[in-house]
Amino acid sequence: xxxxxxxxxxxxxxxxxxxxxxxxxxxxxxxxxxxTYGIDGATTRRIADQAQANLAMLHYCYDSKEDLFADVYEFxxxxxxxxxxxxxxxxxxxxxxxxxxxxxxxxxxxSPSFTAATLDLIxxxxxxHGDRGMAVYDxxxxxxxxxxxxxxxxxxxxxxxxxxxxxxxxxxxxxxALNWLTYEDRSAATEQMAITESVLQSWLAVRLGSTPxxx
Amino acid sequence: xxxxxxxxxxxxxxxxxxxxxxxxxxxxxxxxxxxTYGIDGATTRRIADQAQANLAMLHYCYDSKEDLFADVYEFxxxxxxxxxxxxxxxxxxxxxxxxxxxxxxxxxxxSPSFTAATLDLIxxxxxxHGDRGMAVYDxxxxxxxxxxxxxxxxxxxxxxxxxxxxxxxxxxxxxxALNWLTYEDRSAATEQMAITESVLQSWLAVRLGSTPxxx
DNA sequence: CGGATAGTTGGTCATTCGTTCAAGATGTCT
DNA sequence: AGACATCTTGAACGAATGACCAACTATCCG
Numbered sequence: 001x002x003x004x005x006x007x008x009x010x011x012x013x014x015x016x017x018x019x020x021x022x023x024x025x026x027x028x029x030x031x032x033x034x035x036t037y038g039i040d041g042a043t044t045r046r047i048a049d050q051a052q053a054n055l056a057m058l059h060y061c062y063d064s065k066e067d068l069f070a071d072v073y074e075f076x077x078x079x080x081x082x083x084x085x086x087x088x089x090x091x092x093x094x095x096x097x098x099x100x101x102x103x104x105x106x107x108x109x110x111s112p113s114f115t116a117a118t119l120d121l122i123x124x125x126x127x128x129h130g131d132r133g134m135a136v137y138d139x140x141x142x143x144x145x146x147x148x149x150x151x152x153x154x155x156x157x158x159x160x161x162x163x164x165x166x167x168x169x170x171x172x173x174x175x176x177a178l179n180w181l182t183y184e185d186r187s188a189a190t191e192q193m194a195i196t197e198s199v200l201q202s203w204l205a206v207r208l209g210s211t212p213x214x215x
Numbered sequence: 216x217x218x219x220x221x222x223x224x225x226x227x228x229x230x231x232x233x234x235x236x237x238x239x240x241x242x243x244x245x246x247x248x249x250x251t252y253g254i255d256g257a258t259t260r261r262i263a264d265q266a267q268a269n270l271a272m273l274h275y276c277y278d279s280k281e282d283l284f285a286d287v288y289e290f291x292x293x294x295x296x297x298x299x300x301x302x303x304x305x306x307x308x309x310x311x312x313x314x315x316x317x318x319x320x321x322x323x324x325x326s327p328s329f330t331a332a333t334l335d336l337i338x339x340x341x342x343x344h345g346d347r348g349m350a351v352y353d354x355x356x357x358x359x360x361x362x363x364x365x366x367x368x369x370x371x372x373x374x375x376x377x378x379x380x381x382x383x384x385x386x387x388x389x390x391x392a393l394n395w396l397t398y399e400d401r402s403a404a405t406e407q408m409a410i411t412e413s414v415l416q417s418w419l420a421v422r423l424g425s426t427p428x429x430x
Numbered sequence: 431c432g433g434a435t436a437g438t439t440g441g442t443c444a445t446t447c448g449t450t451c452a453a454g455a456t457g458t459c460t
Numbered sequence: 461a462g463a464c465a466t467c468t469t470g471a472a473c474g475a476a477t478g479a480c481c482a483a484c485t486a487t488c489c490g
Contacts, residue, residue: 175386203417
């Protein structure tokens with residue numbers, strides 16, 4: 001104990017951080033770096049810098065850069081799940097669909113860096129592993145389907161219909177993301193968010209048999 | 216002349232190729248390599264190999280890798296223009312919109328490598344130059360708008376409506392592309408193409424005032 | 431205290447990258 | 461024929477990358 005106090009007074013004293021905490025730091029740092037410099041520019045040195053850690057520390061916590069990225073995938077997938085679950089008001093199927101789409105688009109609009117990082121990650125993973133990119137995308141779709149199913153518990157909705165709605169939501173959200181990332185025009189994106197919502201509404205009305213819940 | 220004939224008989228004779236032809240070869244090779252290895256893996260050496268040229272030749276034709284990519288952007292933008300123009304049957308606005316969306320999706324479905332390369336290029340360009348990624352996207356949107364305007368020459372359609380329709384087409388096409396690239400499931404993508412089309416149809420009917428041209 | 435465990439670090443390795451150069455080969459003029 | 465512009469090439473450069481190691485230090489436990 002007295003050693004600890006003595007150590008505190010030394011100039012070059014460096015308190016230690018658990019490997020678990022360090023791994024978490026590296027994941028967050030990696031997302032930040034990927035968002036800023038792209039998947040190409042996300043080098044081990046930059047990630048270590050961002051995490052305020054030594055380069056060798058990264059390989060002390062992770063055997064390879066690829067192992068670190070695996071944890072990053074989990075983080076991204078988890079964030080999608082959170083966003084979808086948070087925008088689940090347990091009301092109509094139509095309303096749930098609309099809120100889910102809006103929730104995802106608002107998430108994109110709020111943090112374009114996260115959006116860009118995610119798109120890069122999926123694209124990169126598809127080439128590298130083929131199935132990991134699919135895993136992230138698939139898990140997000142699964143969350144959407146679960147939210148839709150929860151909202152249509154009383155009505156009898158065919159699972160195929162749920163799948164189609166989930167696909168349309170994902171398609172609209174991704175298309176919106178690509179446009180928003182390209183133009184980086186927040187006011188234009190806000191207008192397009194409304195248009196995108198109305199597209200979903202129109203199709204749902206036709207698909208589910210003209211049940212316009214709210215305008 | 217006799218020199219030429221004599222040269223033909225030598226084993227190590229290497230006929231020459233004009234710099235213009237070489238540049239064209241490099242552009243095509245770059246697209247192929249980007250589609251296969253991604254924007255990260257598109258190294259100067261791989262591109263030179265694909266073009267069956269020496270590495271130094273690439274820098275004889277282009278000052279830098281970036282200069283080569285500038286030509287690649289032009290090629291991609293041109294291809295979008297061709298696809299949109301080819302699917303312009305000069306009929307109804309609704310019909311033109313549907314055919315344009317279908318044309319783009321079919322182009323994506325036909326050559327996933329071109330699709331992947333394009334998405335990577337736009338994403339990469341956004342980070343590198345900010346405006347070049349926008350230029351490609353914008354030029355494609357412009358082609359779509361022109362096609363829509365041409366189809367609505369007799370009707371009086373507000374330019375804002377044209378812009379919105381073009382945005383929805385681009386959004387649906389890009390969202391479809393991301394899904395198709397991720398799952399690489401051709402049969403599923405074919406079904407989703409139909410769904411995506413019906414989404415556009417539903418929205419257009421509402422937006423233009425219930426004018427269901429075809430089911 | 432003293433040893434064991436776990437976190438920390440600077441320096442180094444081979445590899446790959448984009449780029450450059452000098453020298454050679456091929457055409458095309460006069 | 462010889463001069464000149466235009467391709468062509470092997471080899472090399474410095475910079476950056478992912479990975480690794482041996483030495484060092486904080487923390488914990490008996």
